[in-house]
Amino acid sequence: MNSKKFIMKSILLALAVFLLSPVVAAAFGYSLSRTLVPYITLAAGVFMALVFWYIFDGHSGEATGQSGRNQLLQEVSALNHHAMVSLTDRDARLFHVNDKLLEVSGFTAEDLLGQSTSVLYAEEDKHQFAGIRAGLDRGIPWTGETRMRCKSGKTIWTQATILPRLDSEGHLIGTVSIRTDVTTAKINAQQNDLFTTLHKLWDEVYMLDPETLAFSYMNEAALARVGWEAGEVKTKTLWDDCKDLDEAKFRARIEPLLTGEVDQITYADDIDGVPYNNRIQLITTYSGEKQLVAVLRDASEQAEVERVKAELLATISHELRTPMTSIKGAMGLLLSNAAGELPEKARSMLSIAYRNSDRLVMIINDILDIEKIAAGQMVFEMNTMPLSLVIDESIAANEQFANRFDVTVEKQGVDEAAHASYDFGRTLQVLTNLLSNAAKFSPVGSKVIVRVEQVGQSYRISVQDFGAGIPEEAQGRIFERFTQVKQDKSHRGVQGTGLGLNISKVIMEQQSGGIGMVSQEGVGSTFFVEFPVAEVNDSLQDQPAEIAS
Amino acid sequence: MLKLLHVEDDEDIREVANMALELSGEFEVLQCASGEEAIERAVGFGPDVLLLDVMMPGMSGPSTLKELRTMEGMADTPAIFMTARAQPAEVEELKSLSAIAVVVKPFDPISLGDQIMDALKQAGKA
Structure with missing residues (x-):
């Protein structure tokens, strides 16, 4: 490249000298022979051609050359x-x-x-x-x-x-x-991380196509249960794992996932006699495919823990109630003068002890109920029957308690034809809670009024007292656990557990009903529960014969 | 006066119940500390109503009732269980054992007599 450049420059220089020579000669007073003119013209043509070539081709050739280009x-x-x-x-x-x-x-x-x-x-x-x-x-x-x-x-x-x-x-x-x-590389790296984690999970993880129900992935725990090799997974479908799969039922179960109605489904199942808690989600993989991801958790250990816990609680409950029977019974008899007239001071002290034994029993009952709610073991026996049955029973059960506060419970406008579907024992518990609260917070000598009215498609049972009312700032959390409204000094001895209204709320929700309240300080409070209206001609069931203490 | 056979292993509860039942003035009471003792003394007493604790060492309340039912004159004697285990399922199970009612502990001693009389009336036995 450099030698070409040198030759090119030399030729151009020589031609330039040749072309300029007549001009230089004329400048010094010499004239050129006519015979030289054609040669000079030819040299000028060659010079111009070479200059054009140099500029338009040779110059770029200098930079890269043809092969470089x-x-x-x-x-x-x-x-x-x-x-x-x-x-x-x-x-x-x-x-x-x-x-x-x-x-x-x-x-x-x-x-x-x-x-x-x-x-x-x-x-x-x-x-x-x-x-x-x-x-x-x-x-x-x-x-x-x-x-x-x-x-x-x-x-x-x-x-x-x-x-x-x-x-x-x-x-x-x-x-x-x-x-x-770099999407593929990125996906592969992320998938590798994810699958390494998934593979070692203790829970069983399955991925399958929502249409064909063919497996695309199983982790180690899943492979261990079904007894397959990892390489076999993609040749298997859900039918290979669940021989008696009810396809219609399974598809109905996952339908809300596929329509986007819910983002996950959880349910309990029994696989080969082992209880499982299952969760299914619909995901879109990095490659854009829809896949069902099922996570199966062996719940046998959890079930055993729950059983032992329930047994322990029942035992504790029994062990606590037995001495309470003697304590409360003995004090109750003394207070009723069964063992003779008591001096006033002794009666006062004994009354405090009796009230607190009541409270202790209430605490035991509430804790057991809260545990039952948490474990999902609160059972409801729903029967369609008149609401007056449970209202009458609750008023009778609370009569003695209300008398203690010199409060009268009055029933107003309770329609015998008002029927609802409810669990008698649990509803009695709710109304007893509302009535005992009303009695506790009522002024001495006042009334508590129980009413039933139809509100839309529900029957509302309300319990109204004329007590101090609940401060507005406390009303919003009145149905939360451990909420207690400050009581005046005259009611200090009958403090509750702060669980009663929360338990009542759960009981009402479990019965497709509701609970609420309105209160005004200095005027009083009205607590109410609502049940959906039931057809009057629904079968009337016998009320349970349990006698509450 | 109705003859009431009360079976309860806890001595304190027996004493409270005895006083409570005496207070009501409706019952002549025989108390036994175990199912075995109740079986031994029941026929001689000839009870009109049975009041049985459920959880007792040795023979439980239900086992005692089962045994008593085989004895002369007691196939239909109204029975009431007393229990501190008051889960709805447990109460239902007890009621299925030919009992007319279940009294939950701790019971109110002042109204115990009335509760028993009410249960007898509801069952058409009084």
Whole structure:
């Protein structure tokens, strides 16, 4: 290349000297022979040709040469095949995008050209845009991973290099971005992490197609139960695991997942005599496939713990109630003068002890109920019957308690025809709770009124007292656990557990009913429960014969 | 006066119940500390009503009732259980053992006599 350049320059110099010689000769007063004119004209033509060749071909040849130019073209072509290339102007507007970018993103050139390059950023990564731009403004290239938004809304991971294009004074006049799609590698890496974790879980994990119910994955725990090798999984379907699968029932169960109504389904099941707690979710994999992910947890240990806990609680309950029977019984007899008239001071002290023994029994009962609710073991025997049955029973059961506070319970407008479906014992417990609270918080000598009225499609049983009322700030949490309203000094001896109203709320909810209250300080409170109206001709069941103490 | 056979292993509860039943004035009471003792003395006493604790060492209340039912004159004697285990399922199970009622401990000694009389009336036995 250099020797060519030397020869070219030498020829040009010689021709220049030859062409300039007549001009120099004329300048010194010599004239040129006419015979020399054709030679000079020829030399001028050759000179011009060589200058044109040098400028338009020879000069670029100096920079790259023909093979270099081809190499460059090949490199650009390879880059265009491999990577997504885009160019922006100084305002970050796209003015060139290559075919690869259009192919991968799904956009057309018309969609992109003239738009800010931020249109290619995924929503999650748009915050990166300003930072990258700030670096480029200072002439600093940016390299890193970024998510690119495709026309379909899908996001792909790219490894990007963004170079600033600067003018001679170092001002940013645009950028060159080169992106490579690394989604597959990224997915593989993430999936590997996820599957390594999933594989070692103690719970059984299954992935299957929601349409064909063919398995695509099982973790170690799942493989251990079904007895298959990992390589077999993709040849199996749900029918291979559950021979007596009720397909219609299973499809009905997963339907709310497929319609997007719920994001997970949980249910208890029994597999080969072992209790399981199952959870199914619908996920979209990185590759865009819908898959059911079922997580099965062996609940036998949990069931055994629950059984032992229930047994322990029942035993404790029994062991506590037995001495309480003697304590409360003995004090009750003494207070009734069964053993003779008591001195007033002794009666006063004994009354305190008796009230507190009552409280202790209440605490035991409430704790047992809370445990039963937590364990889902509170059983309801729903029967359609008149509400007056349970109202009468609750008033009778609370008569003695109300008398203690010199409070009279009055029934108003209780319609004998008002029927609802309810558990007699549990509803009695709720009404007893409301009536005893009303009595406790009523002024001496006042009334507590029990009413039944129809409100829309429900019957409302309300218990109204004329006590101090509940402060507004306490009303919002009155049905929460351990909530107790401050009592005046005259009622200190009959403090509750703070669990009664919460238990009542749960009992009412479990019976498809509700509970509520209205209260005004200085006027009184009305607590109410509501049951859906039941058809009067529904079968009337016998009321249980249990006698509450 | 109704003859009431009360079977209860806890001595204190026996004493409280005895005083409570005396207070009501409706019953002539025989108390036994175990199912075995009750079986031994029941025929001689000829009870009109049985009041049985459920959980007792040795023979339980239900086992005692089962045995008493085989004895002369006691196939239909109304029986009432007393229990501190008052889960609805347990109460139902006790009622299925030919008992007319279940009294839950701790019971109210003042109204115990009335509760028993009410249960007898409801069952048509009084």
